[in-house]
Amino acid sequence: MRAAYASAFDADNPLAALTVGERPEPVHPADDWVTVQVRSSSLNHHDLWSLRGVGLAGDRLPMILGCDAAGIDPDGNEVVVYPLIADPGDPRGISILSEHFPGTFAERVAVPRENLVPKPADLSFTDAACLPTAWLTAWRMLTTKGRLDSADAVLVQGAGGGVATAAVVLAVASGKRVYATSRDAAKRERIAALGATALEPGARLPERVDVVIETVGAATFDHSLKSAAPMARIVVSGATAGHEPKVNLRRVFAMQLEILGTSMGTPDELRDLMAFCAERKVRPVVDAVYPFSEVAQAFARLHSGEVFGKVVLDHTA
Known part of the structure; x- marks a missing residue:
């Protein structure tokens, strides 16, 4: 074959x-x-x-x-x-x-x-x-780990790649306010067309968010910490731009932040993702x-x- x-x-x-x-x-x-x-x-x-x-x-x-x-x-x-x-x-x-x-x-x-x-x-x-790898990873980051149901606003770092772009689409379809960063102006334009507020990396957000989707790593992690609201969840599934960021632990404990690692998802989460896409007409x-x-x-x-x-x-x- x-x-x-x-x-x-x-x-x-x-x-x-x-x-x-x-x-x-x-x-x-x-x-x-x-x-x-x-x-x-x-x-x-x-x-x-x-x-x-x-x-x-x-x-x-x-x-x-x-x-x-x-x-x-x-x-x-x-x-x-x-x-x-x-x-x-x-x-x-x-x-x-x-x-x-x-x-x-x-x-x-x-x-x-x-x-x-x-x-x-x-x-x-x-x-x-x-769906089975990138989209399932994004789904688990948002739902199981990020507890999206209790969130109002989401930040997605480095949108344009498979996981980050999936996170933007899924969070928007869930009715959340979504902010997404990209170094590429053309990608920021496409991110905006998906329903998110597109920003340059490190840009100040108009509000602090409840969930941060982090696949970039060292290049964006400080911005992720500063953008997180009290008791927010920073969910990490990748480190394309460095896997050893400096972490301000005082901010972590003072703001009661959760830093959560994840990878992929379960068969049941894949079923839930496909049902969500079918019901909400998400593609x-x-x-x-x-x-x-x-x-x-x-x-x-x-x-x-x-x-x-x-x-x-x-x-x-």
Whole structure:
């Protein structure tokens, strides 16, 4: 079957480590595994990190990339693949598809049957394939960790990337006042079109917020602390611009702030996210859709840093 996979590692030029070609059919490590016919998948920065050799061991090469997918199960049902797999061989007890088990950038992918979540009929395969990693992470940050129901205002740092843009859309759809920062003027314009107040990084907010969505790290963390209202939740799921920020602990305890780490979400949270999107007519922000035959161009688009939203692969084209 045709697939896109890491055949080597290249820290400086990850695109050079990407290979597109034939790979063996999926295997089932246990009886409860099934094969899904992939209709759509979406790219994440995790895929670029894998090509750099981060999070993927050399003894697992070649490895089919991809965490996210929507497709058809063996019974003909339309499903979304939940990408976290129970993995006793990983110190975390779990691994994400494309780390220990082949990923979704292929005609078919094998996963445990319990990892299949029914796709709402109102969501296209393109939209559904955007949800399991970036959008699920944003949903968990806002709801489970950020307790969005008790919030009035939200700050999203570094909007434009997959998680941050998802957080903007979901918070706006939840009826909250949303502020979002970006260094890029064009991205700020697009953020504003989504219903948020777009600001330059470090800009003073007109109010302090109850929830901060933090995926940037050291470059924005002081601003996140200063923008937080008393008893606010600062939820962290990434550190693209430094993972060792200086933290004013006096502000943390004086304002009774909560700094919460999170990653991904649960199958039940994915179901809740898809139900929310279907009910509220929320759709993922899609930067571009490429036919699978142009997967290399899709990776180049993601690597360019110009992406706003998700890059999706159409496996039927």
